[in-house]
Amino acid sequence: MTKLFDSINTRNREKLEKLFETQTLHVKKNTSILASIPGEHLIGYVISGYLEIIKNDSNGSKFIIEEVLDEDTFNTSILAFNKNEYDIIAKEDSTILIIDYQRIIHVEDCNKDYYLQFIKNLLEITLVKTQEKNERIEILTKKTIRNRLLEYFSIMSNKHGSKFIYLPYNFTDLADYLAIDRSAMSRELKNLKEEGFIEIKGKRITLLYEKYSSSDPLINI
Amino acid sequence: MTKLFDSINTRNREKLEKLFETQTLHVKKNTSILASIPGEHLIGYVISGYLEIIKNDSNGSKFIIEEVLDEDTFNTSILAFNKNEYDIIAKEDSTILIIDYQRIIHVEDCNKDYYLQFIKNLLEITLVKTQEKNERIEILTKKTIRNRLLEYFSIMSNKHGSKFIYLPYNFTDLADYLAIDRSAMSRELKNLKEEGFIEIKGKRITLLYEKYSSSDPLINI
DNA sequence: AACTAAATGTTGCACTTGCAACATTTTACA
DNA sequence: TGTAAAATGTTGCAAGTGCAACATTTAGTT
Numbered sequence: 001m002t003k004l005f006d007s008i009n010t011r012n013r014e015k016l017e018k019l020f021e022t023q024t025l026h027v028k029k030n031t032s033i034l035a036s037i038p039g040e041h042l043i044g045y046v047i048s049g050y051l052e053i054i055k056n057d058s059n060g061s062k063f064i065i066e067e068v069l070d071e072d073t074f075n076t077s078i079l080a081f082n083k084n085e086y087d088i089i090a091k092e093d094s095t096i097l098i099i100d101y102q103r104i105i106h107v108e109d110c111n112k113d114y115y116l117q118f119i120k121n122l123l124e125i126t127l128v129k130t131q132e133k134n135e136r137i138e139i140l141t142k143k144t145i146r147n148r149l150l151e152y153f154s155i156m157s158n159k160h161g162s163k164f165i166y167l168p169y170n171f172t173d174l175a176d177y178l179a180i181d182r183s184a185m186s187r188e189l190k191n192l193k194e195e196g197f198i199e200i201k202g203k204r205i206t207l208l209y210e211k212y213s214s215s216d217p218l219i220n221i
Numbered sequence: 222m223t224k225l226f227d228s229i230n231t232r233n234r235e236k237l238e239k240l241f242e243t244q245t246l247h248v249k250k251n252t253s254i255l256a257s258i259p260g261e262h263l264i265g266y267v268i269s270g271y272l273e274i275i276k277n278d279s280n281g282s283k284f285i286i287e288e289v290l291d292e293d294t295f296n297t298s299i300l301a302f303n304k305n306e307y308d309i310i311a312k313e314d315s316t317i318l319i320i321d322y323q324r325i326i327h328v329e330d331c332n333k334d335y336y337l338q339f340i341k342n343l344l345e346i347t348l349v350k351t352q353e354k355n356e357r358i359e360i361l362t363k364k365t366i367r368n369r370l371l372e373y374f375s376i377m378s379n380k381h382g383s384k385f386i387y388l389p390y391n392f393t394d395l396a397d398y399l400a401i402d403r404s405a406m407s408r409e410l411k412n413l414k415e416e417g418f419i420e421i422k423g424k425r426i427t428l429l430y431e432k433y434s435s436s437d438p439l440i441n442i
Numbered sequence: 443a444a445c446t447a448a449a450t451g452t453t454g455c456a457c458t459t460g461c462a463a464c465a466t467t468t469t470a471c472a
Numbered sequence: 473t474g475t476a477a478a479a480t481g482t483t484g485c486a487a488g489t490g491c492a493a494c495a496t497t498t499a500g501t502t
Contacts, residue, residue, distance in 0.1 A: 055359070063362050065355065077352050101348075105341055119340050120326055126347040127322075131298050133354030134286065138276070140361035141284050141400040143490070144458070172479060179362040181460050186481060188459090364460070365488070393449060402490050407451060409489090449498065458489080468479065 002124040004045045004073050012114035019107060019115075023098040027090040034088055041101040042076045043122065044068070049094020054087050064176050067169075073125050075101070140179055145188045148178045153198070153207055167203040223345040225266045225294050233335035240328055240336075244319040248311040255309055262322040263297045264343065265289070270315020276307050285397050288390075294346050296322070361400055366409040369399045374419070374428055388424040 005013050027033045027049070037044075044051075051068040065086070068074045076088075104122070107115065135155050142148040152174075156165045167174060171189075175182040192198045199206040226234050245268075248254045254272070265272075272289040286307070289295045297309075325343070328336065356376050363369045373395075377386045388395060392410075396403035413419045420427040 055362075065358070075348065075351070077348065105345075116337060116340070119337070119344060123340060123344045123347060124326070126344060126351060127296065127298065130296075130347060130351050130354060133351060133358060137286070137354060137357055137361065140358065141276075143400065143402075146458095170479065179364070181364075182480085183461080183482075184459050187483085190481085367488095391449065403450085404452075404491080405489050408453085411451085443502105445501085447498105447500075449496100451496070452494085454492095456489105456491090458487105460487085461485090463484095464482085466479100466481070468477100470475100470477075472473105472475090 002121055002128070003071050004043075004121055004125065005118070006121050007117050008114045008121075012112075015112075016114065016118055017097070019110065020099045020103045025094075025096040025098060027094045027096065029090060029093050032087050032089055033094075033096065034086070037076060037088070037098065039100065040076055043099045043101055043104065044074045044076065045097040045099070046070055046072050046074075047095040047097055049090055049092045049096070051094060051096070052089050052091055054089060055085055063179070064173060073122070075126075136177070145178075145180050145184055146192070148180060149185070149188060149192065150197075152178060153205065157207055163207045165205040165207070167205065170203075223342055223349070224292050225264075225342055225346065226339070227342050228338050229335045229342075233333075236333075237335065237339055238318070240331065241320045241324045246315075246317040246319060248315045248317065250311060250314050253308050253310055254315075254317065255307070258297060258309070258319065260321065261297055264320045264322055264325065265295045265297065266318040266320070267291055267293050267295075268316040268318055270311055270313045270317070272315060272317070273310050273312055274307065275310060284400070285394060294343070296347075357398070366399075366401050366405055367413070369401060370406070370409060370413065371418075373399060374426065378428055384428045386426040386428070388426065391424075 005016075008016070023038070024047075025033060025036050027036070033051070046068050048070060050070060051074065053065040053068065053074060055063045055065055066074060074088075104119070138155070139148050139151045142151050153165060157163060169177075171186070172182055175185045178185065189198070189200065193200060197207070197209055199208060226237075229237070244259070246254060246257050248257070248270070267289050269291060271291060272295065273285055274287040274289065274295060276284045276286055287295060295309075325340070359376070360369050360372045363372050374386060378384060390398075392407070393403055396406045399406065410419070410421065414421060418428070418430055420429060
């Protein structure tokens with residue numbers, strides 16, 4: 001996974017930070033960083049800690065737009081519409097680098113290699129992110145809970161080339177990610193277990209079928 | 222909307238095309254370009270015409286992953302997983318420029334301004350695309366047809382700052398985009414009309430309420 | 443203009459799923 | 473270590489929606 005300052009040494013990184021007039025934020029666990037963010041078209045880089053970009057629905061339920069881990073990058077263009085509906089929460093004490101996107105783009109007189117490298121890194125990161133969004137859209141276009149789960153399993157299984165899936169978060173958050181009711185998901189996972197499609201041990205799910213086909217999965221153990 | 226060769230003159234554009242060893246494809250209406258595509262991590266640029274990137278479900282229904290219009294850019298990383306599930310169809314006779322992403326990134330000895338400009342353009346395009354994906358995810362996380370429609374209206378209305386929404390495609394494709402059954406959508410649109418929330422004339426939808434709130438929209442004519 | 447295909451409108455019905463409410467287990471933290 | 477909070481498991485029920493089947497309108501093609 002490409003990181004924002006990959007192939008850029010400390011010296012040049014410092015030069016870039018000066019050039020972009022970056023800001024460094026320190027945020028305590030379970031607090032919002034939204035108030036500390038000075039604008040809308042910003043690039044954020046999590047130096048340490050861990051963030052969640054969420055949307056609060058008017059009926060109280062929250063949706064995870066994105067999880068931003070250590071050394072990961074996010075952008076705040078999502079806030080452009082209704083800033084009050086969204087929130088960015090530090091799930092751990094975090095340190096974040098904030099960069100104004102317009103400053104990145106409109107740097108004058110900088111034909112330096114490390115500047116180009118930075119832009120390339122940002123491009124690569126953004127392309128990967130688009131791909132991740134595509135995956136989630138793949139899942140969310142499935143109409144039944146079962147098919148969303150199977151699509152999710154399929155993607156995760158492909159990604160790691162294994163029948164074992166280690167959930168990156170808990171079942172409550174998984175239900176949010178899949179945009180389904182948690183209890184209904186729990187019910188369907190039980191069905192899948194009973195029908196012999198999967199096995200669940202803690203956060204590890206084992207796929208017991210050969211290849212996923214959304215209409216009619218085959219058991220092939 | 223940024224285009225791939227914005228702020229790059231014809232002379233430099235030709236230099237870039239040579240440098241990247243681009244390929245030009247001519248495709249007839251309603252044919253797939255998938256067979257003509259030489260790899261997976263490619264950037265495509267539609268010189269003329271209009272494409273649809275779709276996914277064929279095993280049960281026969283198709284989903285529009287993305288629409289790619291004239292002078293628009295797409296990337297093929299979606300094909301990385303299951304190339305046979307996806308397809309890229311020319312909806313009109315089209316001319317497409319194909320660029321290998323690795324060639325773009327690994328150009329040697331090119332400190333030229335226009336190269337940097339190209340990368341910046343590609344970055345900008347990709348960022349916008351990510352934002353569009355976020356919007357669709359916003360919609361797809363809504364659990365009822367009504368709320369998906371209202372969220373879609375809200376986004377479209379905000380985007381153009383108007384109560385009038387001009388659908389960019391027909392109702393069948395809209396149902397695909399929202400990932401709901403077309404007839405069920407038709408039924409819900411009728412309800413919304415009868416309850417005085419909206420008016421529909423052809424592809425123009427007029428919002429008759431002041432502000433969208435997913436739990437309980439207010440009529441405010 | 444005639445014909446075919448596609449898009450749209452409509453409705454009954456079965457079934458999935460969201461919701462609420464609760465019990466139980468696990469985790470977090472003072 | 474004890475206690476509160478969060479996560480998980482379970483179930484009944486009502487409601488929303490997918491599906492199928494069909495009629496009707498509109499668009500596209502020769």
